[in-house]
Amino acid sequence: MQTAVRAATHVIFDLNINYVNLLPKSFSLTGSCDFYLSQSVYATNPLAMVTQKNSLFLPRINKLSYTLVESGLYDKWVKYSEHNSSMCKNPPRIITVTTILSLTSLWGMFSMLGYGFTVAVVVLVMEMVCGGARWGQKGQVAT
CATH class of the missing domain: 1.20.5 (Single alpha-helices involved in coiled-coils or other helix-helix interfaces)
Incomplete structure (x- = not known):
């Protein structure tokens, strides 16, 4: 992120869960939103729990996991887990470029x-x- 993306020559296409912690840390260091996550999502946030194969708890765990993600509680936990986590969440809708014509x-x-x-x-x-x-x-x- 600090080399190719900051130079505006590349973008990173990856799960946003990998960058949920990197963006707030970058904002805390620089004080500005230099990086943004796109508004469109191609995959949902992964949430996993491990059980034994053919466990009787698996259907309940799956239901609980879906409920946590779909209700937004998982995103709320992520938001409060990192300081400044919502500062650079959505990119600006209008980017103003001021240059001399x-x-x-x-x-x-x-x-x-x-x-x-x-x-x-x-x-x-x-x-x-x-x-x-x-x-x-x-x-x-x-x-």
């Missing part, structure tokens, strides 16, 4: 505008050259 930063827009004008002039000339032969005396298309 100059000709060097806008050259791409001007080049696209120039290419568009060039294509428009070429198409206009082709219409006048090729389309002029098809026009009759009265200004109607000859069929």
